[in-house]
Amino acid sequence: MIEYKKDGWRAALALAPMMLFMLVFTFWPIINSFIWAFLDDFSYGGRSISHGELGGYRWITGGTFIKVGIANFKTVLTDPLFWHALRNTAIIVVVSVPLTVIIGLGIAVALNSIKKLRGFFQTIFFLPYVTNTIALGMVFATLFHQNYGLVNKLFNMVGFAWINGTTATGVTEVTFASALVVLTVYTVWNGLAFKIIVFLSGLQSIDKQYYQAAQVDATPRWRVFTKITVPLLSPMILYITITSFIGAFKAYSSVIAIFGTGRYGPAGNSNLMITVVGYIYDKMDVGGTPYGVAAAASLILFFIILIITLLQLQISKKRVHY
Amino acid sequence: MNKETTKDVPDRNDFHSGVAVKLQNLTKEFVDKKGKVTVAVNNFNVTIPAGKLVGLLGPSGCGKSTTLYLISGLYKPNAGAIFFGDEDVTNTPPEKRGIGLVFQNYALYPHMTVRQNIMFPLENVRVPKKEAMVRAQKMAELVHIGDLMDRKPNQLSGGQQQRVAIARALVKEPRVLLLDEPLSNLDARLRLQTREEIRRIQKETGITTIFVTHDQEEAMSISDEIIVMNEGLKQQIGHPQDVYEDPVNMFVAKFLGNPPINIVPGKLKAGKCLLDNGALIDSGINQPDQDVFIGLRPEYLKLSDNGKIEATVDMVEHIGRDTMLICFLNGMDVKIRAIIPSEYRLVPGEQVKFECAKLFVFNKSTGERYK
Numbered sequence: 001m002i003e004y005k006k007d008g009w010r011a012a013l014a015l016a017p018m019m020l021f022m023l024v025f026t027f028w029p030i031i032n033s034f035i036w037a038f039l040d041d042f043s044y045g046g047r048s049i050s051h052g053e054l055g056g057y058r059w060i061t062g063g064t065f066i067k068v069g070i071a072n073f074k075t076v077l078t079d080p081l082f083w084h085a086l087r088n089t090a091i092i093v094v095v096s097v098p099l100t101v102i103i104g105l106g107i108a109v110a111l112n113s114i115k116k117l118r119g120f121f122q123t124i125f126f127l128p129y130v131t132n133t134i135a136l137g138m139v140f141a142t143l144f145h146q147n148y149g150l151v152n153k154l155f156n157m158v159g160f161a162w163i164n165g166t167t168a169t170g171v172t173e174v175t176f177a178s179a180l181v182v183l184t185v186y187t188v189w190n191g192l193a194f195k196i197i198v199f200l201s202g203l204q205s206i207d208k209q210y211y212q213a214a215q216v217d218a219t220p221r222w223r224v225f226t227k228i229t230v231p232l233l234s235p236m237i238l239y240i241t242i243t244s245f246i247g248a249f250k251a252y253s254s255v256i257a258i259f260g261t262g263r264y265g266p267a268g269n270s271n272l273m274i275t276v277v278g279y280i281y282d283k284m285d286v287g288g289t290p291y292g293v294a295a296a297a298s299l300i301l302f303f304i305i306l307i308i309t310l311l312q313l314q315i316s317k318k319r320v321h322y
Numbered sequence: 323m324n325k326e327t328t329k330d331v332p333d334r335n336d337f338h339s340g341v342a343v344k345l346q347n348l349t350k351e352f353v354d355k356k357g358k359v360t361v362a363v364n365n366f367n368v369t370i371p372a373g374k375l376v377g378l379l380g381p382s383g384c385g386k387s388t389t390l391y392l393i394s395g396l397y398k399p400n401a402g403a404i405f406f407g408d409e410d411v412t413n414t415p416p417e418k419r420g421i422g423l424v425f426q427n428y429a430l431y432p433h434m435t436v437r438q439n440i441m442f443p444l445e446n447v448r449v450p451k452k453e454a455m456v457r458a459q460k461m462a463e464l465v466h467i468g469d470l471m472d473r474k475p476n477q478l479s480g481g482q483q484q485r486v487a488i489a490r491a492l493v494k495e496p497r498v499l500l501l502d503e504p505l506s507n508l509d510a511r512l513r514l515q516t517r518e519e520i521r522r523i524q525k526e527t528g529i530t531t532i533f534v535t536h537d538q539e540e541a542m543s544i545s546d547e548i549i550v551m552n553e554g555l556k557q558q559i560g561h562p563q564d565v566y567e568d569p570v571n572m573f574v575a576k577f578l579g580n581p582p583i584n585i586v587p588g589k590l591k592a593g594k595c596l597l598d599n600g601a602l603i604d605s606g607i608n609q610p611d612q613d614v615f616i617g618l619r620p621e622y623l624k625l626s627d628n629g630k631i632e633a634t635v636d637m638v639e640h641i642g643r644d645t646m647l648i649c650f651l652n653g654m655d656v657k658i659r660a661i662i663p664s665e666y667r668l669v670p671g672e673q674v675k676f677e678c679a680k681l682f683v684f685n686k687s688t689g690e691r692y693k
Contacts, residue, residue, distance in 0.1 A: 217446055
């Protein structure tokens with residue numbers, strides 16, 4: 001048995017390497033983006049800026065700016081593209097999170113109740129977790145391709161062309177709904193593996209005696225699930241829900257993975273499925289755009305996630321047991 | 323007691339009369355991953371009388387819990403049959419048997435209040451909510467937790483949780499109540515209290531109750547009858563005192579009694595017991611001469627100047643009312659315990675002589691008792 005004394009310096013020493021990396025790659029950037037968001041027309045490394053050089057102002061972050069203010073937030077909040085991105089993100093969140101939690105739970109319960117081939121199915125369901133996101137996206141893009149995708153072919157065979165829509169001008173193009181369906185299926189499926197593993201380990205940690213007690217008391221199956229399994233699994237469900245929400249709000253690579261070179265949408269409509277993170281990235285990327293705008297947008301995203309997480313924790317106090 | 327019958331609950335005899343439980347040639351084997359077979363319950367035959375409190379007693383791993391789970395229906399036997407009264411329930415699923423089961427760690431649903439826990443079995447069979455509330459309250463009153471109905475299990479002490487578990491098991495008015503090690507999770511003082519409580523509840527309801535325990539004192543103190551088990555086999559069934567005073571074999575004799583029985587090697591010679599140190603005691607046993615084990619209960623040994631069993635005092639323990647002597651038999655490397663009245667003040671090293679009012683003689687190889 002190891003004696004744990006109150007030697008804080010030992011703990012500090014053990015944590016030091018990680019803390020150093022966190023400081024440089026996590027905390028410092030976070031502090032910087034907080035500051036940048038409130039610097040009007042901030043430019044990094046003295047690059048020329050639109051409102052003229054006010055010269056010499058060196059902030060701790062380096063770079064130049066005009067004044068401290070909230071102009072960046074104004075820019076973001078009046079940008080229709082931001083609202084489009086936010087709407088897309090919100091839809092992805094609202095559609096994919098409940099689906100992924102419910103399907104993940106369902107598969108975990110099913111896996112937990114079989115004895116034969118459980119290991120086999122566990123492996124199958126876990127495969128997406130160890131597979132490259134971009135590779136998966138390419139598979140999906142191919143499966144759902146509007147001209148030669150397998151899924152579309154199947155739908156076309158029964159005379160249903162839902163992936164393709166027709167615009168007013170008569171050109172066949174990808175509709176928002178069809179793009180959303182593909183993105184949702186991809187998001188749900190991609191995130192499923194981890195959720196199944198968490199739920200499965202949660203299920204296996206539930207004392208079997210609860211189920212025996214339920215059996216002796218003639219509890220119908222559905223009641224066993226809703227009255228025993230779900231409440232006893234509620235800490236896991238909360239954890240998965242919160243992390244799924246956060247993950248979905250940060251959706252980015254999935255969009256890129258599916259639309260590939262088209263960036264956030266099909267060719268010709270490259271911002272169709274843009275997300276908030278995509279918006280932030282673009283604001284940083286485009287030459288001449290003040291970095292502060294991207295910083296402001298990321299702060300807005302941060303607060304949205306923060307508020308929703310706090311709300312969930314608040315609700316869960318009543319719903320999550322022990 | 324509320325006697326409204328509800329859908330899916332088996333017809334049962336009156337709560338107050340209970341039902342006899344008969345186990346016939348009951349066998350349960352477990353096969354592990356390597357294919358090794360363990361016989362947990364071996365050709366078990368016993369009839370548990372209706373309306374009695376019966377303790378199923380044995381060392382850990384003797385198959386007593388398995389027997390309980392077989393009666394509950396959670397385990398299926400490999401062979402044999404189980405009867406509740408005249409009804410063969412061998413192939414009846416647990417939920418149709420009309421049993422109440424209290425688990426060793428109670429298995430109370432942690433997210434439900436006491437009331438919800440007790441009402442749960444009733445809601446399963448769609449007892450109307452109002453009636454379920456009334457019955458739950460009544461049952462809670464019976465086990466004296468009527469004022470804790472809105473608490474969660476983790477706000478209760480071990481003893482209170484135990485009562486909730488019993489109330490939950492009883493609320494469906496089962497034919498048989500099964501308790502798995504009901505006292506093992508309680509501290510010593512609570513254990514004493516709770517076992518009296520179990521006794522009282524059983525007497526008030528009159529339900530046939532079977533409980534499993536490895537603690538002989540616990541089983542002897544409250545049971546109408548005890549069943550002693552070892553290695554999957556029934557050893558003996560009977561009134562606790564009868565089993566104690568008239569054990570069928572050395573295992574039962576050793577398992578019951580605290581301080582434990584003294585086992586001394588010796589010989590049977592013309593109906594008398596000859597200890598290895600030359601002491602000769604009357605036994606009244608009519609068996610051919612042979613090597614045997616002699617069982618002497620500590621309280622059967624009496625100090626007497628004419629005593630034939632000579633010993634040297636090794637240690638003296640004062641246990642209040644009585645004194646326990648730990649002695650070495652002279653000429654033998656065998657330690658024995660004797661309980662003597664506390665007025666004797668002996669010191670280690672002193673020579674003592676014992677007379678033996680009663681003794682058991684066991685076959686040396688089988689452990690079977692000669693009578």
